[in-house]
Amino acid sequence: MATNLELTRPVVIADLAPRPSRLATIGAFIRTKPLGAAGALIILAMLAAAVFAGVLAPYDPYHGDYAAQFARPSAEHWFGTDEFGRDVLTRILYGAQIALFVGFTASLAGCTIGGLLGVVSAYTGGKVDLLLERLMDVLLAFPQLILALAVASILGPAVQNVVIAVAIPIIPRAARVVRATALSVKEHVYVEAVSALGATHRRVVLQHILPNVAAPYIIMVTAQLGSAILAEAALSYLGLGAAEPTPSWGLMLSGSAAAYAEKAPWIALFPGIAISLAVFGFNLFGDSLRDALDPKLRGR
Amino acid sequence: MRLYVTKRLLLIVPTLLGVAALVFFIMRVIPGDVTLLILGGDQAGRIDPAQIAAMKHQLGLDQPLLVQFASWLWGVLRFDFGTSLWTGQPVIQELLIRLPLSLELALLASLVSVVIAIPLGMLAAVRQDSWVDYVVRIVSIGGLAIPSFWVGILCILLLVIYFGWGPPLEFTPPWVDPWANFQQMVWPVVTVGYRYAAVTTRMTRSTVLEVLREDYIRTAFAKGLREGVVVVRHALKNAMLPVITLIGTEFAFLIGGLVVTETVFTLNGVGRFVVDAVAHRDYPVVQALVFLIAFSFVIVNLLVDLTYAWFDPRIRYR
Numbered sequence: 001m002a003t004n005l006e007l008t009r010p011v012v013i014a015d016l017a018p019r020p021s022r023l024a025t026i027g028a029f030i031r032t033k034p035l036g037a038a039g040a041l042i043i044l045a046m047l048a049a050a051v052f053a054g055v056l057a058p059y060d061p062y063h064g065d066y067a068a069q070f071a072r073p074s075a076e077h078w079f080g081t082d083e084f085g086r087d088v089l090t091r092i093l094y095g096a097q098i099a100l101f102v103g104f105t106a107s108l109a110g111c112t113i114g115g116l117l118g119v120v121s122a123y124t125g126g127k128v129d130l131l132l133e134r135l136m137d138v139l140l141a142f143p144q145l146i147l148a149l150a151v152a153s154i155l156g157p158a159v160q161n162v163v164i165a166v167a168i169p170i171i172p173r174a175a176r177v178v179r180a181t182a183l184s185v186k187e188h189v190y191v192e193a194v195s196a197l198g199a200t201h202r203r204v205v206l207q208h209i210l211p212n213v214a215a216p217y218i219i220m221v222t223a224q225l226g227s228a229i230l231a232e233a234a235l236s237y238l239g240l241g242a243a244e245p246t247p248s249w250g251l252m253l254s255g256s257a258a259a260y261a262e263k264a265p266w267i268a269l270f271p272g273i274a275i276s277l278a279v280f281g282f283n284l285f286g287d288s289l290r291d292a293l294d295p296k297l298r299g300r
Numbered sequence: 301m302r303l304y305v306t307k308r309l310l311l312i313v314p315t316l317l318g319v320a321a322l323v324f325f326i327m328r329v330i331p332g333d334v335t336l337l338i339l340g341g342d343q344a345g346r347i348d349p350a351q352i353a354a355m356k357h358q359l360g361l362d363q364p365l366l367v368q369f370a371s372w373l374w375g376v377l378r379f380d381f382g383t384s385l386w387t388g389q390p391v392i393q394e395l396l397i398r399l400p401l402s403l404e405l406a407l408l409a410s411l412v413s414v415v416i417a418i419p420l421g422m423l424a425a426v427r428q429d430s431w432v433d434y435v436v437r438i439v440s441i442g443g444l445a446i447p448s449f450w451v452g453i454l455c456i457l458l459l460v461i462y463f464g465w466g467p468p469l470e471f472t473p474p475w476v477d478p479w480a481n482f483q484q485m486v487w488p489v490v491t492v493g494y495r496y497a498a499v500t501t502r503m504t505r506s507t508v509l510e511v512l513r514e515d516y517i518r519t520a521f522a523k524g525l526r527e528g529v530v531v532v533r534h535a536l537k538n539a540m541l542p543v544i545t546l547i548g549t550e551f552a553f554l555i556g557g558l559v560v561t562e563t564v565f566t567l568n569g570v571g572r573f574v575v576d577a578v579a580h581r582d583y584p585v586v587q588a589l590v591f592l593i594a595f596s597f598v599i600v601n602l603l604v605d606l607t608y609a610w611f612d613p614r615i616r617y618r
Contacts, residue, residue: 035437134311138318141594145559145571146323146586149578153330226445233447234560238575253450265457272450280445287441 029292036288042281050096059087061094061247070264080266082252088266091247092274098159098248099278102232106163107224110170115217117171118178122186123205136172144169144231145238152240159248162241166231174220178213185212219290226282233275249275301609308605312598319594320376320587324369327583334385334581335361359385372587381588386580391588395570401471402569404481405561406554408489413497414547418536420497421504421543426531428509436501443498452491452564459487471568488565492558496550503546507539514538541611548604553597 020028030037049056059065064085071081079088121132148165155161185191191208199207235241236250244251252271260267335355356362360371375382381391424436474481511517512535520530559571570589577585 134314134318137311137315137598138322141315141319141597142322143574143590143593146326146574146578146590149575150326150330153332153578230445230447234449237447237449238560238563250447253453262460265461268450268453268457272447272453275450276442276446278445279447280441283441283444 033288039284057090094247103229106166106228110167111174114171114174115178118175122182222286226279323590382584409492417500421501425508440498
């Protein structure tokens with residue numbers, strides 16, 4: 001019919017804009033999210049400090065020089081020395097290793113376990129969902145500090161044990177967020193379609209649900225990184241984290257730092273700046289990443 | 301609505317039961333025998349086994365674990381949390397000595413931060429991407445990044461160095477001497493409140509931003525209302541829901557998280573009490589405190605959800 005001819009007329013399709021190169025993507029991120037780029041810069045500096053601590057650090061982090069107790073910040077000791085004559089700058093550089101280790105492992109472990117539980121909860125539904133939800137409620141209501149105290153008492157105060165204490169409270173939070181997303185993904189028609197085509201539960205979950213909850217999972221991991229570092233510092237400060245003489249930032253602030261505050265304020269000053277700067281960097285970066293990944297906030 | 305409230309109240313039961321079981325058994329797994337600690341010295345062999353057994357019997361620790369758990373739960377139902385293994389005083393009485401301080405700290409910190417945070421968050425949202433916005437954002441992200449115990453240490457450091465002031469050892473309730481109480485509480489409140497205010501400011505900013513893009517805001521501007529009226533009467537009211545949630549959940553966390561601040565300022569509050577109790581293996585005290593913290597957490601969460609329904613008539617609960 002004549003009326004249909006219009007539609008069959010060939011249409012010239014304009015060339016698609018070329019896919020931006022990786023460098024251009026990074027460039028765009030820096031331009032549109034200067035605060036996020038600043039955060040990334042802080043994270044990179046921290047990574048460099050952790051990796052090259054052995055090269056950069058001018059002194060030994062564990063053995064002090066008793067002749068140089070409470071040395072003021074000077075050319076030899078930029079950030080001064082503590083009550084054992086240990087160089088504060090050196091210990092801060094080594095402390096980056098611990099902060100990053102605890103931050104990444106706790107955040108990844110907590111979000112992964114929580115995320116998997118959330119997916120299982122949402123996909124299985126019914127009694128399993130109900131039971132897991134109650135379990136998450138219990139974990140959420142249980143005070144983190146008591147948990148950390150118990151972990152430290154049972155397993156002993158050590159860096160790898162503090163990871164457990166920091167990771168557990170992350171689990172219910174991640175489970176909630178991922179469960180909510182998985183529930184909405186599950187309702188999509190394509191999931192129904194692949195199920196009807198005979199895909200096994202395993203295949204549906206692995207191939208179709210998991211990739212679709214990746215965005216909230218990544219957002220959660222980056223968001224929890226900063227708070228995990230903060231939690232490690234607080235637990236070490238209370239003596240429930242790393243044990244002396246480990247150069248943990250939180251531990252450096254505990255006990256002696258306050259006692260010698262009048263005499264040597266730099267002992268309390270610099271580790272605190274290090275913690276704040278690290279968490280600040282991760283939060284800035286995480287915020288911008290969320291803005292970039294969350295379609296609701298895009299273009300703002 | 302009534303059905304929803306009933307359902308939520310019923311769901312509290314398994315959660316609290318889970319918390320109770322968890323804390324009960326965790327405390328029993330922690331190494332260290334409370335009877336040995338009480339009898340003084342953990343050098344095994346020095347103390348007569350008969351004496352230990354007598355002590356265990358006296359404290360009721362020789363019964364099977366499940367029996368102990370059941371009798372504790374039965375007590376909790378009658379609001380009887382038992383007596384401290386160390387002081388022999390009822391746990392509730394010990395708690396009431398320390399509760400006013402922690403409660404005052406938590407309430408003041410939340411009050412101060414809400415008063416500061418909501419206007420600031422609003423201002424940042426209305427003047428998005430201006431220097432005001434950038435300052436507010438940086439200061440508030442800083443509040444999340446700076447550890448509160450370090451803020452506390454810095455406060456003490458400055459006060460000690462410049463004013464020769466040290467934190468007093470005894471807590472003065474506000475009804476005894478308001479000025480002394482103020483002097484004692486102002487820095488802990490600043491320490492706790494900064495973080496609290498930071499979280500609330502960020503939430504206010506982002507929700508107000510979201511609401512400001514709604515159609516009815518454009519309509520309100522189009523019919524010629526002044527900016528102030530639109531922001532306060534139209535936007536803020538609708539942006540408050542997530543903020544209320546956050547204030548509630550943060551408050552619930554705060555009750556459980558005062559330990560660090562109380563340690564820095566050597567305040568004898570609930571937080572310190574629970575840490576000492578774990579160290580002493582004072583089972584009834586730890587169990588009671590964890591149970592009560594979890595209880596207040598659950599109740600505050602429920603109240604927050606109900607406020608939601610009250611504020612937003614569109615929300616219908618099943």
